Structure formats: structure tokens, C-alpha cells
Amino acid sequence: MPDFITVIVSQLSFVDRLALVAAASQIVALLAAILIEFSARKRRWVQAPAPATEQAGRAARPEIVLAEEIASWPSPRAPSVTPPPPAPAEPVARPSVEPPPAPAEPAAAAPAKAPARIGLGLRRTRENLLARIRAAITGSAKLDEICEGLEEALIAADVGVQASLKLVEAVRARVRDGSGSAAIREALKDEIARMLAASERPLNIPAEGPLVVMLAGVNGAGKTTTAAKLAARMKAERGPVIVAAADTFRAAAIEQLEVWCGRVGADLIKQNQGSDPAAVAFDAIKAAVARNVSTVLIDTAGRLQTKVNLMEELKKIARVAGRELPGAPHECWLVLDATTGQNALSQAKIFGDAVALTGVVLAKLDSTAKGGVVVAIAEQLKLPVRFVGVGENVEDLRVFDAREFVEALFAEDESRAEVSSGSYAA
Numbered sequence: 022m023p024d025f026i027t028v029i030v031s032q033l034s035f036v037d038r039l040a041l042v043a044a045a046s047q048i049v050a051l052l053a054a055i056l057i058e059f060s061a062r063k064r065r066w067v068q069a070p071a072p073a074t075e076q077a078g079r080a081a082r083p084e085i086v087l088a089e090e091i092a093s094w095p096s097p098r099a100p101s102v103t104p105p106p107p108a109p110a111e112p113v114a115r116p117s118v119e120p121p122p123a124p125a126e127p128a129a130a131a132p133a134k135a136p137a138r139i140g141l142g143l144r145r146t147r148e149n150l151l152a153r154i155r156a157a158i159t160g161s162a163k164l165d166e167i168c169e170g171l172e173e174a175l176i177a178a179d180v181g182v183q184a185s186l187k188l189v190e191a192v193r194a195r196v197r198d199g200s201g202s203a204a205i206r207e208a209l210k211d212e213i214a215r216m217l218a219a220s221e222r223p224l225n226i227p228a229e230g231p232l233v234v235m236l237a238g239v240n241g242a243g244k245t246t247t248a249a250k251l252a253a254r255m256k257a258e259r260g261p262v263i264v265a266a267a268d269t270f271r272a273a274a275i276e277q278l279e280v281w282c283g284r285v286g287a288d289l290i291k292q293n294q295g296s297d298p299a300a301v302a303f304d305a306i307k308a309a310v311a312r313n314v315s316t317v318l319i320d321t322a323g324r325l326q327t328k329v330n331l332m333e334e335l336k337k338i339a340r341v342a343g344r345e346l347p348g349a350p351h352e353c354w355l356v357l358d359a360t361t362g363q364n365a366l367s368q369a370k371i372f373g374d375a376v377a378l379t380g381v382v383l384a385k386l387d388s389t390a391k392g393g394v395v396v397a398i399a400e401q402l403k404l405p406v407r408f409v410g411v412g413e414n415v416e417d418l419r420v421f422d423a424r425e426f427v428e429a430l431f432a433e434d435e436s437r438a439e440v441s442s443g444s445y446a447a
């Protein structure tokens with residue numbers, strides 16, 4: 022201890038010395054308290070959440086991170102699997118219209134129904150067309166009058182003016198005044214079948230890797246129902262199917278597809294509502310390749326063909342699919358609601374400008390008397406009709422075959438329509 026402190030302390034009384042010791046110990050206690058508080062605060066700062074901007078930065082991961090993640094996901098067959106929601110790498114355009122109300126979900130416990138026949142699906146169109154054709158052909162009408170009547174019958178069935186004129190011209194070249202009504206009917210059947218067959222072309226099945234089919238169309242056309250029907254069919258014919266829930270826009274769209282996939286036993290790849298549909302397609306293809314799945318079906322959101330930004334979104338899905346798997350999507354089908362008649366043609370033209378359409382699925386053929394639009398599509402757009410939807414159940418999808426379609430269309434009674442369409446049965 023320094024000398025001057027010893028001198029000062031020796032001059033203090035006993036009481037002063039005690040007071041000095043007490044004061045010194047209080048200072049030590051205060052310093053200890055400050056140290057404890059400081060270390061406690063430091064611990065809290067370390068554990069505090071990252072600032073909002075930092076979190077946002079973490080969420081904005083590029084698509085490629087997803088690619089690494091997907092390989093480590095367990096199979097979506099496992100009930101607990103829900104892929105993490107990555108943020109879109111590009112801004113996603115959104116429609117300026119309200120989404121349509123969610124259609125009724127299929128009842129999970131619905132009893133299996135017998136598949137609807139194409140003949141039954143065509144009942145309304147057949148009745149409409151045949152009554153008019155009968156009226157045109159019977160009696161002692163001259164060929165000119167018959168042709169006029171046929172033209173009207175075809176146009177009324179939504180075959181379209183251009184296709185109707187062509188068909189009637191072809192029939193006129195094959196028959197003469199006085200040809201019986203049976204001959205005229207046969208000539209018309211032949212010409213319609215020929216027109217339909219002219220647009221047929223084989224599916225673009227890849228030599229290896231999964232077949233990727235993208236479904237597009239306007240709101241409510243029947244895309245999701247068709248995706249489910251196709252999933253069931255493809256699974257039976259080609260093996261495991263993955264369905265991509267790329268309608269991330271409409272409320273409940275993902276759940277609707279989830280219910281369908283559960284029913285038909287297809288794997289579903291999904292993300293959260295509002296995520297980038299192209300990223301979902303990307304995930305699905307990546308998963309299909311990793312798991313050796315034979316078919317990927319991409320269900321997209323309904324969009325008005327007049328909305329440029331939505332068409333851009335569709336292009337992006339196709340672009341991203343092709344980047345991940347060269348050649349994908351191998352098939353891109355426009356799902357058309359048969360009840361919309363000739364409007365289907367303008368839809369097909371505009372969707373065809375956005376993506377390379379390779380075919381059409383004509384849904385709700387059972388709900389219309391204007392099924393003749395099939396012929397207009399083939400004639401004007403040169404697009405093959407791949408499938409027709411003839412009901413709301415999973416079995417109600419028929420491979421389209423020109424000759425059988427025409428036989429069913431011209432069958433004079435229901436039972437013959439059934440027989441003529443026998444090969445459509447699942």
C-alpha cells in the first residue's frame with residue numbers, strides 16, 4: 022500500500038475506518054450489479070429476431086435454391102409432405118378480375134359410377150342435329166333445298182359457317198338429285214369424319230423421362246376436373262402421375278385439386294396460394310425426374326384470353342418447364358367448355374399465340390346441344406381434339422376418335438349411340 026494512504030489511514034479514528042470499509046464494499050457491490058445487468062442485456066440482443074428487411078431478403082430466394090431442396094423432399098405419397106413455399110423469382114402477374122367462386126369439391130366418398138358413354142354425352146347435340154337433318158332430307162326436296170337445310174342444321178349445331186359450307190359443298194359433289202336420304206346422310210357422316218381426322222396427330226411422347234402435359238383455358242372451362250380425369254387414366258395406362266397445382270391464384274384451387282388427387286391416387290406437388298405457378302411446374306418436373314414418374318399434369322389457373330399479363334404467366338410456365346426438361350411441356354392442351362360454342366375458336370386462337378397448343382380437350386360435351394364445335398375446331402384451327410369430357414365424374418373422359426364420334430352423333434336412337442361408341446368405354 023502506498024505511504025501516503027498508510028499515513029491518512031493511521032490518522033483516522035476507528036469509526037472513520039469502519040465507514041471507509043463500508044463505502045468501499047458498497048462501490049464493489051455496485052460495480053458487480055452493473056456487470057451482471059450488462060451481460061444479461063448482451064444475451065437478449067444476440068437472441069433478438071432479425072430485422073424485417075433481413076427476413077424479406079432471406080425469403081426472396083432464387084428458383085435455383087428450390088432445385089436443391091426438391092431433391093431432398095420425401096415422396097408426396099407420404100401424408101405429411103408439404104413442400105416449403107419458395108418466393109417467385111420473377112414478379113407474377115395477377116388478373117384484374119375477381120376469381121370465380123370455387124366449384125363444389127367432389128364428394129370424397131361418392132360411389133363409383135359407370136362411365137358415361139360418348140353417345141349419352143352427345144345426346145343433346147345429336148337430337149338437335151338429327152331433327153334438323155331429318156327435316157332437311159325427307160320429302161321431295163330438291164338437292165339445293167336439301168343442301169340449304171343441311172347447312173342450317175350444321176350451323177345450328179355450332180359446326181361454324183365456314184366448316185358447314187365446306188361440308189355441304191363436299192356432300193353436294195357426292196350425291197345427285199334423287200339420291201336417297203340414307204345416301205345423303207352417309208355422305209355427310211363421311212365428310213365430317215374426314216374433316217375431323219384431318220387434324221388428328223399422334224401424341225408427342227418423349228423417348229425418355231416424363232411426359233409433361235400442360236392444361237390451359239379460361240375460367241371454369243373444366244381444367245381441374247380434366248386434370249383429375251386424365252390423372253386417373255394416365256396412371257392406369259402409363260404408371261405413376263404427378264399433378265402440379267399451378268393454379269396458385271384462385272382461392273381453394275389447390276384444395277380442390279388435392280381432393281381429386283386423393284381420389285384418383287395421384288401425387289400432388291403444390292406450394293402456397295399466391296406463389297409462382299412456374300415454380301410449381303418446375304418442382305413437379307424435378308420431382309418426376311427424380312422419382313421416375315411417367316406423367317406430369319400441370320393444372321393452371323383460369324385466365325381471360327384478353328389479359329396480356331396472364332398470358333405472359335402462361336408463357337413463363339412453359340418456358341420454365343422447358344428449361345428444366347428440354348421438350349417440356351410435350352403436350353399443351355386447351356380445355357374448352359363445349360357450351361361456349363363458337364367463342365371457343367377465339368379462345369383457341371389467342372391461347373395458341375401465347376403457347377404452342379398441341380390439342381384440345383372439349384369438356385362438358387354432355388351439357389350442350391352445340392357439340393358440333395368439335396368440327397369447327399378441327400377445321401379452322403387444325404388442332405386435334407384429344408379428349409372429350411362427358412360428365413363430372415372421373416370416368417367421364419373419352420379419347421376422341423373421329424369415326425366413333427360421328428357414328429354416335431348420327432345414331433338414330435340411344436341404344437345405337439351406345440353400341441357405336443362401345444370402344445369409348447373405360
Ligand SMILES: Nc1nc2c(ncn2[C@@H]2O[C@H](COP(=O)(O)OP(=O)(O)OP(=O)(O)O)[C@@H](O)[C@H]2O)c(=O)[nH]1
Nearest residue numbers: 124240241242243244245246323385410411412413
Ligand atoms: N357436365 C360436365 N361438367 C363438367 C365437365 N368438366 C367439368 N365440369 C364442371 O365444370 C365446373 C368447373 O370445372 P373445373 O374443373 O373446376 O374448371 P376449371 O377450368 O379448373 O376452373 P378454374 O380453375 O376456376 O378456371 C365444375 O363444376 C365441374 O364439375 C364435364 O365434362 N361435364
Ligand SMILES: [Mg+2]
Nearest residue numbers: 244245268274
Ligand atoms: Mg381449376
